Structures are given as structure tokens and as C-alpha cells.
Amino acid sequence: MNKKPELLAPAGSLEKLKIAVKYGADAVYLAGKSFGLRARATNFSESELLEGLHFAHINGVKVYVTVNILAHNPDIDRLPSYVRWLQTAGVDAVIVADIGVLSLIKEHAPGLEVHVSTQANVTNFKSAEVMKKLGASRVVVARELSIDEIAQIRQKADIEVESFIHGAMCMAYSGRCLLSSYMTGRSANRGDCAQPCRWSYHLVEQQRPGEYMPVESDDRGTYIMSSKDLMAMEFLDKLVYAGIDSLKIEGRMKSVHYVATVVNAYRQALDSIYNGEEFNSSKWIAELKKASNREFTSGFYHGKADHTAQNVHSTKGDTEYDFVGIVQDNSDQKKHAIIEQRNHFSQGEEVEIMMPGGIIKKAAIKNIWDEEGNVMEKAPHPQQLVKVALDTDVKEFAILRREK
The missing domain is CATH 2.40.30.10 (Translation factors)
Structure with missing residues (x-):
């Protein structure tokens, strides 16, 4: 069997970081007050980040900081001092989406390990090889890949591979979406998504303004772009055998209860696989359902996702x-x-x-x-x-x- 993969958990706040650590995460990812793609999460001040680093490190857990906006020129001017501070603080890696940002980090904070974000759309082994040449030690592959495709990237590219296993799915390709910017002025690619894909929609015909027609016969409209949530527990053992180095849980905006429940379930399931126990995914799927979710989908892990991956009836999560x-x-x-x-x-x-x-x-x-x-x-x-x-x-x- 391959080495046990890292279980990587979201930390949207200092409290959530501590919960993730205590419930079995091997690493956590978080954002400072700037340059991350969850601008409306609580995120970390410098003092909170230092406290979180200390708490994680004394418990043997790594901390990765997101610097994964698609940067504009003013961002480039402000980044050098920030990444130098992260290096001095002792973070274990930064997560980036922009190759210009990657280059800047290698210039100004060469001691920082760099992971390439899913926003960079790494979908093949040649892209992964290029990222390694640029100085990255890990790629977070796009969500649109099957298990076999991910396994091939891991085999052919000499670089660590990280993949999402649980949490919200985006209707855009690996999160690159302009809906929010167009409809609300809040840019998803700069960390401020309003999630218009979760809104209720009706159709209107050009020659009949004001006459709104439901896409389905439902007086609430329909959530035609709202994806179900990703859940890979059912085939977690196959992801382990594929050689994935890090299994990532989405959810920096989710609750403490969500983080504890999901991290705990995947921690116990991973340990059972490596202890040689019979893998009983149904037990842990039942546990995952105790946290809020929008119904579950296997995403693209078994091939192209179809209409069954969408939840056209509701945008809200539910929990038992x-x-x-x-x-x-x-x-x-x-x-x-x-x-x-x-x-x-x-x-x-x-x-x-x-x-x-x-x-x-x-x-x-x-x-x-x-x-x-x-x-x-x-x-x-x-x-x-x-x-x-x-x-x-x-x-x-x-x-x-x-x-x-």
C-alpha cells in the first residue's frame, strides 16, 4: 500500500483550526486578511496566525496559507513583504494560483514551500511537470479529473498531488467564475464570491419582459447551477491506492460542527484502511450526513459529471x-x-x-x-x-x- 495520505482540513478561523487539529487533521489551510480566495471567512490576523501556527505545530500539524487570488498589478506590489513575513513566521507552505505570484515568492521568500492551487487548472502531467520546474513542490489538481487521471499525473510527474475529497463543488471550471463579478461586482477570483450559482432563477423571454417562467413547475424557481456537495468516502480506499499525497476537505466558511464531523469521519476511515480493517464506508457516510450538506455527488472521480450532480430544487444544506x-x-x-x-x-x-x-x-x-x-x-x-x-x-x- 502507498504511504498514508495527509488529511488536509479547512481552518476559516482560529477556533476551527483548533477543532481540525484535535479531530485528526495532519495539516490545515487558512488565509490571512489579504490575498486568499475566501475573503468573507473570518480569516487570520497576524497575531491569530502566529497563535494558530504555535497550536498546530505543538500538535504535529502543518499549516498552509492561501495566497491564491488571481493577482492584479497592485497585488504584486504588496505581496513581497507579506510572503517574507509568512516565511519568518514559519508557515509550512503557501498555496498559489498565479505563476507570477509563484515566481515572486521564489524571489522574495525562497524558503517557503509552494503548492499550486486548484485555481491553476492542473489537469495533466505536463502541467504538473512545469509547475515543479517553476519551484512548486505540490499541485492541487483540478476537480474535473477522474481517479485514473490523477493516478497518471502522480505516476508521471515527480511532484506531490493533492485532491479535494469533500465539500462544496463549483459550477465553473475549478472555481474560475465571472457570474459574481458580473452580477454583484464581487469577484470570485479575488476572494469575494457572492455565490449567484446558488440563487433561485426563472426564465424570461426577450419579447415578453416581466413574464417570468419557472424552469420547473415550482413557485420558488429552480437552482439550475447549484451543484451537490462532493463526497469521496465511498471510494476513499481507491484514492489511497491511486497514490494521492494529500486529501483535502473544502469548507473554510462552514461551521465548527461541520469541520469536527467531517475531519473525524475521514480520519477514522483512513486509519481503518491502514490498520487492515474491512473498509465500511456506509458507517462513515452516515456520520458525514450529520453535518450540513447539499446532498452528495462523486463529482468527476468516476468520469464526467452529469445532471445528477446538480441539485435543482434547493441551494441550502441540510443536516440530521x-x-x-x-x-x-x-x-x-x-x-x-x-x-x-x-x-x-x-x-x-x-x-x-x-x-x-x-x-x-x-x-x-x-x-x-x-x-x-x-x-x-x-x-x-x-x-x-x-x-x-x-x-x-x-x-x-x-x-x-x-x-x-
């Missing part, structure tokens, strides 16, 4: 569980914990607890107290800190969720 809280501290007593509330919960409720290390178990909330020690029947306020008595032990960073 509500995220109700996260354990901030359990140092008082094993069965008592400080919980940060994320959704209302009440004394006597049954919840499911997911903990770092893959432990998932049911528990009952026996008592609730506020920060002054007053007894509460329920925790109704968002992000309120409460002390909770449970009928089982918990760990810091444990996630409490409730079946709908």
Missing part, C-alpha cells in the same frame, strides 16, 4: 443533527464541563457527544448552571457559557449535538 454546544473546559470534574452554547438545549435532554479521537456516545444533560452558579432549566442564549452535569465523561473540544 443540530449543533448545540462545544466543551470549553472539563478540568473541574470529569462529568462536569463548561459548555459554550451554540443552539438552545435543556436539562434532561439526550444529546450525542463527539470527542477527539473518534469517540461518539450518547449522554443525558442532568443539570445546568450559569456562570454565577445559578440553576437553569435551559441554555437559551447563543454562545452563553454554562456549566453542565452529564452522565458520562467528556473531553475539551467535545461537540454536543442533538438529532432533529
Whole structure:
């Protein structure tokens, strides 16, 4: 069997970084306040990035920083000082889409490892070879490739290969889209996508202005460009055998619950493959469905994606569980914990607890107290800190969720 691939998780904020690390990521990717393609994620100030780097590194986890905008001239003027700072800070790699940016990094921060973003549309081994000659150590291949095509790139090009395995899919080719810029003035290729592909649409005939016709018989319109979410768990073992070096989860804009659930599921599944256990994907697919998703598709991994990869009925994700809280501290007593509330919960409720290390178990909330020690029947306020008595032990960073 090939070496175990890296599990690469999204970190849209410092909290999400810590969750990804604790739930089993080998590496995380994030953005500073500039030059990344998720401008509306929380992203990291310099002090937060340094704190995140320290937390990740003491836990043996790598940190990659996105510098993957399609740069314009003013960006080029501002980049040298930024990439020099990233090198000094000790980030493990930067992710770039623009070959001019790649060249600039090699000139001003030669110690930085460079990974080429999926935005660069690497779809063949010759492109991968060119990226290596330019100084890249890894390519994030385009999402439009099959397992066999990715395996051939890995075999023929002497460069690491990273591929997306889970998360939102873009209706444009590897994310290169002008819809947002055209319709809202917010450029997707500069990190500010408004996601108009997720909006509801009707048709209008040129000679009949104001007469809107639904594409399907639905008074909400239709989401004709909205893709289902990618999910590769069903054939994760085949991706391992293809020799992919890094398996990437999309989702810097997603919730803490999403990051914990998805990273945990893929971590346990990968470990089971390498432990020689029978690969039971259905178990982990059921777990993935507990996080918000727009239904699942295998994307292009088995060949060209067809109409079944689109969800024309809705743009919103759905989940079978509500995220109700996260354990901030359990140092008082094993069965008592400080919980940060994320959704209302009440004394006597049954919840499911997911903990770092893959432990998932049911528990009952026996008592609730506020920060002054007053007894509460329920925790109704968002992000309120409460002390909770449970009928089982918990760990810091444990996630409490409730079946709908």
C-alpha cells in the first residue's frame, strides 16, 4: 500500500483550526486578511496566525496559507513583504494560483514551500511537470479529473498531488467564475464570491419582459447551477491506492460542527484502511450526513459529471443533527464541563457527544448552571457559557449535538 495520505482540513478561523487539529487533521489551510480566495471567512490576523501556527505545530500539524487570488498589478506590489513575513513566521507552505505570484515568492521568500492551487487548472502531467520546474513542490489538481487521471499525473510527474475529497463543488471550471463579478461586482477570483450559482432563477423571454417562467413547475424557481456537495468516502480506499499525497476537505466558511464531523469521519476511515480493517464506508457516510450538506455527488472521480450532480430544487444544506454546544473546559470534574452554547438545549435532554479521537456516545444533560452558579432549566442564549452535569465523561473540544 502507498504511504498514508495527509488529511488536509479547512481552518476559516482560529477556533476551527483548533477543532481540525484535535479531530485528526495532519495539516490545515487558512488565509490571512489579504490575498486568499475566501475573503468573507473570518480569516487570520497576524497575531491569530502566529497563535494558530504555535497550536498546530505543538500538535504535529502543518499549516498552509492561501495566497491564491488571481493577482492584479497592485497585488504584486504588496505581496513581497507579506510572503517574507509568512516565511519568518514559519508557515509550512503557501498555496498559489498565479505563476507570477509563484515566481515572486521564489524571489522574495525562497524558503517557503509552494503548492499550486486548484485555481491553476492542473489537469495533466505536463502541467504538473512545469509547475515543479517553476519551484512548486505540490499541485492541487483540478476537480474535473477522474481517479485514473490523477493516478497518471502522480505516476508521471515527480511532484506531490493533492485532491479535494469533500465539500462544496463549483459550477465553473475549478472555481474560475465571472457570474459574481458580473452580477454583484464581487469577484470570485479575488476572494469575494457572492455565490449567484446558488440563487433561485426563472426564465424570461426577450419579447415578453416581466413574464417570468419557472424552469420547473415550482413557485420558488429552480437552482439550475447549484451543484451537490462532493463526497469521496465511498471510494476513499481507491484514492489511497491511486497514490494521492494529500486529501483535502473544502469548507473554510462552514461551521465548527461541520469541520469536527467531517475531519473525524475521514480520519477514522483512513486509519481503518491502514490498520487492515474491512473498509465500511456506509458507517462513515452516515456520520458525514450529520453535518450540513447539499446532498452528495462523486463529482468527476468516476468520469464526467452529469445532471445528477446538480441539485435543482434547493441551494441550502441540510443536516440530521443540530449543533448545540462545544466543551470549553472539563478540568473541574470529569462529568462536569463548561459548555459554550451554540443552539438552545435543556436539562434532561439526550444529546450525542463527539470527542477527539473518534469517540461518539450518547449522554443525558442532568443539570445546568450559569456562570454565577445559578440553576437553569435551559441554555437559551447563543454562545452563553454554562456549566453542565452529564452522565458520562467528556473531553475539551467535545461537540454536543442533538438529532432533529
